Amino acid sequence: MYRRTFLAGLSGLAVAGPVAAQMKHDMGGMSGGHGQHAMPATDANPVLPEGQPLKALPRLSNRSAVPGLFQAELVAEPGVVRFAEGLDTPVLLYNGSTPVIEANEGDKIEIRFRNGIPGEPTTIHWHGMPVPADQDGNPTDPVASGSERLYAFNLPEGSAAPYWFHPHPHGLTAEQVYRGLAGIFLVKPKDDPIPPEYGDTILLLSDLRIAADGTMPESTMADLMNGRVGDHVLVNGQKNPAMAVGLGEKRRLRLFNATNARFLRLRFENASVTVVGTDGGLIEAPVAVDELLLTPAERVELIVSFDKPGAARLTTLDYERGWMGPDKPAEAGMVLLTANVADQAVAAIPPLPARLRAIETLGNPVVTRRFVLTESMGGMDHGDMAMNGMDHSGMSMSSSGMDMRFLINGASFDMNRVDEVSRVGQVELWEIVNEADMDHPFHVHGTQFQITEHEKDGNISPPAYRAWKDTVNVAAGETVRILLRQDLPGPRMYHCHILEHEQLGMMGTVDVQA
Numbered sequence: 001m002y003r004r005t006f007l008a009g010l011s012g013l014a015v016a017g018p019v020a021a022q023m024k025h026d027m028g029g030m031s032g033g034h035g036q037h038a039m040p041a042t043d044a045n046p047v048l049p050e051g052q053p054l055k056a057l058p059r060l061s062n063r064s065a066v067p068g069l070f071q072a073e074l075v076a077e078p079g080v081v082r083f084a085e086g087l088d089t090p091v092l093l094y095n096g097s098t099p100v101i102e103a104n105e106g107d108k109i110e111i112r113f114r115n116g117i118p119g120e121p122t123t124i125h126w127h128g129m130p131v132p133a134d135q136d137g138n139p140t141d142p143v144a145s146g147s148e149r150l151y152a153f154n155l156p157e158g159s160a161a162p163y164w165f166h167p168h169p170h171g172l173t174a175e176q177v178y179r180g181l182a183g184i185f186l187v188k189p190k191d192d193p194i195p196p197e198y199g200d201t202i203l204l205l206s207d208l209r210i211a212a213d214g215t216m217p218e219s220t221m222a223d224l225m226n227g228r229v230g231d232h233v234l235v236n237g238q239k240n241p242a243m244a245v246g247l248g249e250k251r252r253l254r255l256f257n258a259t260n261a262r263f264l265r266l267r268f269e270n271a272s273v274t275v276v277g278t279d280g281g282l283i284e285a286p287v288a289v290d291e292l293l294l295t296p297a298e299r300v301e302l303i304v305s306f307d308k309p310g311a312a313r314l315t316t317l318d319y320e321r322g323w324m325g326p327d328k329p330a331e332a333g334m335v336l337l338t339a340n341v342a343d344q345a346v347a348a349i350p351p352l353p354a355r356l357r358a359i360e361t362l363g364n365p366v367v368t369r370r371f372v373l374t375e376s377m378g379g380m381d382h383g384d385m386a387m388n389g390m391d392h393s394g395m396s397m398s399s400s401g402m403d404m405r406f407l408i409n410g411a412s413f414d415m416n417r418v419d420e421v422s423r424v425g426q427v428e429l430w431e432i433v434n435e436a437d438m439d440h441p442f443h444v445h446g447t448q449f450q451i452t453e454h455e456k457d458g459n460i461s462p463p464a465y466r467a468w469k470d471t472v473n474v475a476a477g478e479t480v481r482i483l484l485r486q487d488l489p490g491p492r493m494y495h496c497h498i499l500e501h502e503q504l505g506m507m508g509t510v511d512v513q514a
C-alpha cells in the first residue's frame with residue numbers, strides 16, 4: 001500500500017529542492033519523539049497568557065480624501081512580538097501588525113507596497129478577490145527585497161465579503177505565512193442586512209509554534225508532509241482571549257483560518273450559532289449549526305446568540321484529516337475564545353432577517369475539467385519505486401535525498417507551464433478528485449465558485465446551502481464538483497491551501513483568455 005511505502009521511505013531521507021534550504025534535518029518528529037511534533041524539548045515549551053481582553057486588529061487608514069478611493073501603504077518587514085512572558089519572537093509583519101483593510105463595494109484600491117524583508121522576494125496575494133491577474137501577487141510577479149510596487153484594482157458591485165491577503169512568492173509562501181504575514185481585507189456592501197447592533201468582530205486564527213527561547217523553529221519533515229501545525233491556535237494573536245457580552249446579545253463574528261495547515265472543527269459551547277456567510281460573503285438565508293469545519297484559508301461569518309449566562313467557549317473537536325506519520329497533534333479540546341456572558345439581560349435587540357441576499361446560479365457549464373490530487377515521493381507515486389529506480393540522479397536516498405511531492409494530474413507546479421486554458425465569462429465544471437491519503441483544501445484564485453456536490457464511496461450529496469467559496473476541503477477519497485467562471489483574463493493559480501503542499505507542487509495554472 002502506498003502509505004506504507006511513503007512512510008518506510010522516510011527514515012533517513014532528506015528533502016531535495018527548494019524546501020531543502022529551509023529545513024534542518026530534524027527527523028525527531030518522524031521517529032516517534034514525544035510531544036506534538038518534532039521539537040526536541042517539549043517540556044520547556046513557553047506558556048502563553050490566556051483570558052486577556054480580545055484585541056481588535058488595527059485598521060489600515062485611508063490616506064485619500066477622495067470618495068471611493070482607498071490609498072494606503074503596506075510594508076512587509078521583520079518585527080518582534082511578545083507571545084509569552086519575557087520572550088521575544090522574531091516574526092514578519094505588515095506595517096508592524098496584522099492589519100485590516102476595510103473598503104466598500106465600488107471603491108478603487110491603491111496599495112503602495114514595499115518589501116522590507118531582507119534577502120527574500122515576496123508578493124501580496126489578495127486571496128479570493130476579483131482583482132486583475134497582474135495585480136494578484138502571483139509567484140511570477142515577485143517584489144524583490146528592498147523594492148516597491150503598486151497594487152491597484154477596483155472592487156466590483158456585489159463583491160462584499162471577508163477576504164484576506166498573504167504573501168505568495170515562489171517557494172517561500174509557507175514560511176512567510178507561518179512567520180506572521182497575513183492581513184484581512186473586508187469589503188462592505190452598500191446595504192448590509194445584518195443588524196449593526198450585532199457589531200462586526202474579526203477573529204483571525206493563526207497557529208504558532210515557538211521554542212523555549214521564543215524563536216520559531218524551522219519546519220521538519222513532518223511539517224512538510226502534513227503542513228506545519230503549531231502548538232497554539234491564536235485569535236488575533238492572542239491565546240484564548242476573552243470578550244464580555246450581555247445576556248441575550250447576538251454578535252457577528254467573522255472567522256478567518258489563516259493557519260498554514262490547521263483543520264479547525266469548531267463548536268461554540270453554551271451559545272447558539274448561525275452561519276450567515278462564507279468565503280465569498282453572505283449566504284441566502286441563515287443556517288443554524290452545531291459545529292463547523294474551517295479548513296486552511298476558509299472563512300465563515302457567524303451570528304452567535306449568547307442566551308445563557310456564564311462562559312461560552314469556542315472550542316475544537318477532533319477531526320481525521322489523514323495525518324501522515326506519528327505525533328498527530330491533539331486537535332480536540334482547544335479553547336480558542338471565551339465569551340463571558342453577563343447575568344443581566346440586555347434590552348431587546350433586532351432579530352436576524354430571514355433572507356440575507358440572493359445568489360444566482362452560474363448556469364450550465366460548457367467545459368468540464370478534472371483535477372486529480374495525489375501524493376508522491378521521488379517522482380514515483382502509488383509505490384512504483386522499482387520502475388523509476390532509486391539511483392536516478394538527484395534522487396538517491398543516501399546523498400541528496402528524495403523529492404516529496406504533492407501533485408495535480410500527476411504534475412508538480414511549474415511557473416513556466418500553463419496547465420489549463422480557459423476563457424473569460426465561460427462557466428466551467430471542475431471536478432476535484434482526491435486520490436491521496438490526506439484531505440486537501442483546494443483553492444482557486446481570481447474568482448468565487450459554487451459547490452454543486454460532494455461524492456464519496458459512490459454517495460453523492462449536495463451542499464447544505466448555496467454559497468460563494470474560494471476554498472473547499474476535498475477529503476481523502478472524495479470528489480468535489482464546483483461551478484466557476486473567471487471574469488478577468490490572465491493566468492490564475494489553483495492549489496492546495498496547506499501551504500507546504502502548495503510549495504511541494506500541488507498547484508497549477510489556468511490561463512484565462514480574453
Ligand code: C2O
Nearest residue numbers: 125127297443493
Ligand atoms: Cu491564499 Cu494562492 O492563495
Ligand code: CU
Nearest residue numbers: 127128444445
Ligand atoms: Cu488565493
Ligand code: CU
Nearest residue numbers: 440496498501
Ligand atoms: Cu494538501
